[in-house]
Amino acid sequence: MDLKDVLYEKTNGTATITINRPEVYNAFRALTVRELIWAFRDAWDDNSVGVVVLTGAGDKAFCTGGDLTSRDEKGYEDSKGLGGGVGLEIETLHSVIRDIPKPVIAALNGYAIGGGHVLQVICDLTIASEQAILGQVGPKVGSYDAGYGTAYLSRIVGEKKAREIWYLCQKYSAAEAQQMGLVNKVVPHEKLAETVEDWCNQIIRKSPTALKMIKYSFNADTANIHGIAQMGLGSVAMYYKTEEALEGKNAFIEKRPVDFNKFRK
Numbered sequence: 001m002d003l004k005d006v007l008y009e010k011t012n013g014t015a016t017i018t019i020n021r022p023e024v025y026n027a028f029r030a031l032t033v034r035e036l037i038w039a040f041r042d043a044w045d046d047n048s049v050g051v052v053v054l055t056g057a058g059d060k061a062f063c064t065g066g067d068l069t070s071r072d073e074k075g076y077e078d079s080k081g082l083g084g085g086v087g088l089e090i091e092t093l094h095s096v097i098r099d100i101p102k103p104v105i106a107a108l109n110g111y112a113i114g115g116g117h118v119l120q121v122i123c124d125l126t127i128a129s130e131q132a133i134l135g136q137v138g139p140k141v142g143s144y145d146a147g148y149g150t151a152y153l154s155r156i157v158g159e160k161k162a163r164e165i166w167y168l169c170q171k172y173s174a175a176e177a178q179q180m181g182l183v184n185k186v187v188p189h190e191k192l193a194e195t196v197e198d199w200c201n202q203i204i205r206k207s208p209t210a211l212k213m214i215k216y217s218f219n220a221d222t223a224n225i226h227g228i229a230q231m232g233l234g235s236v237a238m239y240y241k242t243e244e245a246l247e248g249k250n251a252f253i254e255k256r257p258v259d260f261n262k263f264r265k
Helices: 030-045 090-099 115-122 148-157 159-168 174-179 189-204 208-220 225-239 243-254
Strands: 006-011 014-019 051-056 061-063 104-108 111-113 125-129 133-135 171-173 185-187
Touching: 006 030, 014 030, 014 189, 030 090, 051 061, 051 115, 051 189, 061 104, 061 115, 090 115, 090 225, 104 115, 104 189, 111 115, 115 133, 115 148, 125 174, 125 189, 133 174, 148 159, 148 225, 171 174, 174 185, 185 189
Parallel strands: 014 051, 051 104, 061 111, 104 125, 111 133, 125 185
Antiparallel strands: 006 014, 133 171
């Protein structure tokens, strides 16, 4: 595949997938998601790959979710019905990260916000730079993730904290994220690549079949969330067509205060 939005390389048993849109803080569009799916599937099919790393280009952002400049009332760049009608095959991307029979490490080099935060939640492990910032923005910009981004998040940090993350849309430091169990390890920014490589090397020395079955076992306990995610994505497709959702998106793009009060009348 001729990749435009994603960098992909395989070295010594590690496949590294990098979202390469630093000019928009590695926000994804429909093309980005398709390329990410392809890269994960390629790593899945390659028996020489024992672990996958997902990260973002540059030193400012891991991923900040969907690129709102490519979203209208039909969703993101109308993809002819793909992705439950929102124009992004995000459900497929979430599923391939969960289902690939190899550990996936999120390397947070900066902001992990919105849909980007959901991606790191789904990854098996997360190593964060001290400068990483995590959080949700969906209710501020007329969007939400009523699937892995909510139901699975609550398994990780507990329901009270998960509701706080979504209801308040605050930003959390890497240290705060580690304290709540949202990331595994926090390291100085200049040590991020080195630490990720070390964890990858440790994983590669383990039995691939054992790791596969362990991952499947972990996933089995939350497999019902897949159905919740399908319903959630379907509701998002309908929500995007409303004036309320467009108010959040337009306010963000126009750099003005959002006004949701008119939808409470």
